[in-house]
Amino acid sequence: MKFSPLVDELIQSLKVLPGVGPKSAQRMAFQLLERQRSGGLKLGKALEAAMTDVGHCQSCRTFTEEQRCSICANPRRAEAGQLCVVESPADVLAIESSGHYSGQYFVLMGHLSPLDGIGPDDLGLDVLDERLASGDIKELILATNPTVEGEATAHYIADMAKAQRLTVSRIAHGVPVGGELEYVDGTTLALSFSGRQQV
Amino acid sequence: MKFSPLVDELIQSLKVLPGVGPKSAQRMAFQLLERQRSGGLKLGKALEAAMTDVGHCQSCRTFTEEQRCSICANPRRAEAGQLCVVESPADVLAIESSGHYSGQYFVLMGHLSPLDGIGPDDLGLDVLDERLASGDIKELILATNPTVEGEATAHYIADMAKAQRLTVSRIAHGVPVGGELEYVDGTTLALSFSGRQQV
Numbered sequence: 209m210k211f212s213p214l215v216d217e218l219i220q221s222l223k224v225l226p227g228v229g230p231k232s233a234q235r236m237a238f239q240l241l242e243r244q245r246s247g248g249l250k251l252g253k254a255l256e257a258a259m260t261d262v263g264h265c266q267s268c269r270t271f272t273e274e275q276r277c278s279i280c281a282n283p284r285r286a287e288a289g290q291l292c293v294v295e296s297p298a299d300v301l302a303i304e305s306s307g308h309y310s311g312q313y314f315v316l317m318g319h320l321s322p323l324d325g326i327g328p329d330d331l332g333l334d335v336l337d338e339r340l341a342s343g344d345i346k347e348l349i350l351a352t353n354p355t356v357e358g359e360a361t362a363h364y365i366a367d368m369a370k371a372q373r374l375t376v377s378r379i380a381h382g383v384p385v386g387g388e389l390e391y392v393d394g395t396t397l398a399l400s401f402s403g404r405q406q407v
Numbered sequence: 408m409k410f411s412p413l414v415d416e417l418i419q420s421l422k423v424l425p426g427v428g429p430k431s432a433q434r435m436a437f438q439l440l441e442r443q444r445s446g447g448l449k450l451g452k453a454l455e456a457a458m459t460d461v462g463h464c465q466s467c468r469t470f471t472e473e474q475r476c477s478i479c480a481n482p483r484r485a486e487a488g489q490l491c492v493v494e495s496p497a498d499v500l501a502i503e504s505s506g507h508y509s510g511q512y513f514v515l516m517g518h519l520s521p522l523d524g525i526g527p528d529d530l531g532l533d534v535l536d537e538r539l540a541s542g543d544i545k546e547l548i549l550a551t552n553p554t555v556e557g558e559a560t561a562h563y564i565a566d567m568a569k570a571q572r573l574t575v576s577r578i579a580h581g582v583p584v585g586g587e588l589e590y591v592d593g594t595t596l597a598l599s600f601s602g603r604q605q606v
């Protein structure tokens with residue numbers, strides 16, 4: 209015995225969500241059915257619209273339902289000739305929130321990972337190379353994550369950009385402002401020391 | 408700056424799910440967009456269908472898109488005149504899986520909780536009382552959870568059934584089969600002692 213077909217289908221379908229197993233799928237389905245019908249319906253429509261209509265920005269690869277995202281479509285973002293390479297759309301949001309960068313982005317949607325079969329073309333590095341060759345970019349800022357894969361990806365892209373004689377920079381890594389030294393991990397501390405500047 | 412409208416709407420809508428905050432909603436949205444388009448579309452359609460068409464069984468109150476659920480619609484389940492009261496559809500599934508009960512159910516969809524404003528009518532106890540008065544039920548089995556609220560709800564329903572001179576029983580609570588005493592909580596152990604049987 210199972211639940212009714214529509215309830216079963218809902219529980220099975222919820223398991224597509226990351227971190228959602230059979231028990232939480234069931235709990236989610238019941239909560240929506242009991243208390244959140246309109247919210248559940250709204251989610252259903254949002255999913256259908258997003259899965260069908262959201263693609264990638266032709267210029268920076270981030271998610272958007274337009275041909276170009278709002279940042280790439282803004283001519284003022286191109287003025288400085290800066291292009292910042294990040295791993296995910298969430299990184300763009302974080303950098304925009306900091307309010308100190310007004311250039312353009314290139315979103316890799318991942319990082320180089322030979323073991324998972326993710327190579328340069330999967331990250332759109334062929335597209336990036338064309339953009340670097342266009343002459344519009346003056347400085348390439350590498351803001352991939354300070355992980356082994358992120359660093360390897362940054363090195364790979366730095367070599368590409370240097371071959372085009374572009375200025376390449378890497379964002380600084382170190383102790384976060386307000387962070388206490390004793391709670392900062394060793395890798396961050398090491399980066400913090402190797403990146404020290406004279407005062 | 409936010410994400411594109413459709414992506415934003417998806418992230419906001421995902422927060423309706425229990426236990427999903429802004430960060431996990433974002434992670435879920437990106438994972439669906441990057442790797443699970445067809446699964447996400449399927450979930451969208453399942454949500455729309457379930458939120459629109461799933462109602463409550465007229466006889467037992469469990470979730471179903473039919474007027475009566477498959478158990479209530481099965482005449483053989485009525486033969487023994489047994490009615491088992493549980494708190495949720497998941498409890499029906501658990502009891503069915505055990506394979507030792509072949510009667511009917513009544514699903515409260517919750518428990519009495521005066522502080523949350525959940526009274527007898529919210530649990531369909533008026534409907535249950537009519538069923539008990541119909542003469543079709545010989546034994547009422549109380550299988551609410553062994554919590555304070557579950558016990559209070561069981562007591563309330565037991566009084567209703569006794570007023571109709573029906574046999575009322577409560578499922579036994581105690582140490583689970585295969586469980587080790589030292590890992591069983593005190594309340595369960597107490598129930599286990601008070602429910603001891605001569606051997």
Ligand SMILES: [Zn+2]
Nearest residue numbers: 265268277280
């Ligand atoms: Zn873009």
Ligand SMILES: [Zn+2]
Nearest residue numbers: 464467476479
């Ligand atoms: Zn039913």
